[in-house]
Amino acid sequence: MRANIIKRVLSGALALSLVLAPSVGVMASEAGTVAGAAAAETVTEAFPNVKESYTVGGIKSSINGVFLLEKGIGVATVADSAAIAASYSLPNGARAYVKAYDMDVKRSNLAKACMDAAAAAYGAEAFGYINFELGMMQGGKYSLLSGGNGVDAVLSIPGKNLVAGANYGVICVQEGGVITILRDATPGDGVISVTLPAGRCALALVKF
Secondary structure, eight states: OHHHHHHHHHHHHHHHHHHHTHHHHHHHTTTTOTTOHHHHHHHHHHOTTOBSOOEETTEEOSSOEEEEOOSSOOEEEOSOHHHHHHHTTOOTTOEEEEEEEEOOTTTTHHHHHHHHHHHHHTTOEEEEEEEEEEEEEETTEEEEOOSTTOEEEEEEOOGGGOOTTOOEEEEEEETTTEEEEEEOSSTTSSEEEEEEOSEEEEEEEEEO
C-alpha cells in the first residue's frame, strides 16, 4: 500500500522533474552532430564541463552523447553502439545517443523527496540523483528511443558513499511513474552495474 501511494505521488513529482531537466538537454541535443558545429559551440560556452563521453571504473562509455555530471556520479554505457542500433532497428544514418546530467535537487525537491521515500520503502538510503536518456541522433536531430532491452551501464559511487561490504543499487523512475529497483549485478567492485531503460528516466543511487 505504501509503495502504491509513493508511486502515485512520485508520478506527478517526476513529471515536474523531467520537464525541468530538458532545460539542459534541449540545449545539448545538437552537440556532436555533423551539422551542429555552431550548436555544439553554444553548448560548450553555456556548459564548459560538458563531455561527449564518460569513463567509469576504467570503462569508457560505448555510446557518445552529452554528459554533464559534476557531483561525483558518473555513468558509462557498456553495450556496443552497433548492438544497440541493431536491437532498436535504427534507420540508416542514425546512431544511439545518450544524455546524462545531474538532477537539480533544489528545483526538483519534490521529486527528490519522493525518491527518498521510495528508497526508504525498500529499506534503502538514496545518496545521489541523475537524469539519464537513451535516444538516437539522425540528421542532426535527437529523439528518444522506447521499449527494447535497454542498455547495460555502470555508475560510479562517490567516495564518501562507498562503504566496504555494502550493497548498492538504483531506483529508476520512468515517465508515467514506473518505478524499478535495479540491483547491482557486480557487488563489491566499487561501481553499480545495471541495465537502464530506453527513453528518459530519473535515477537515484541507493545503499541497502
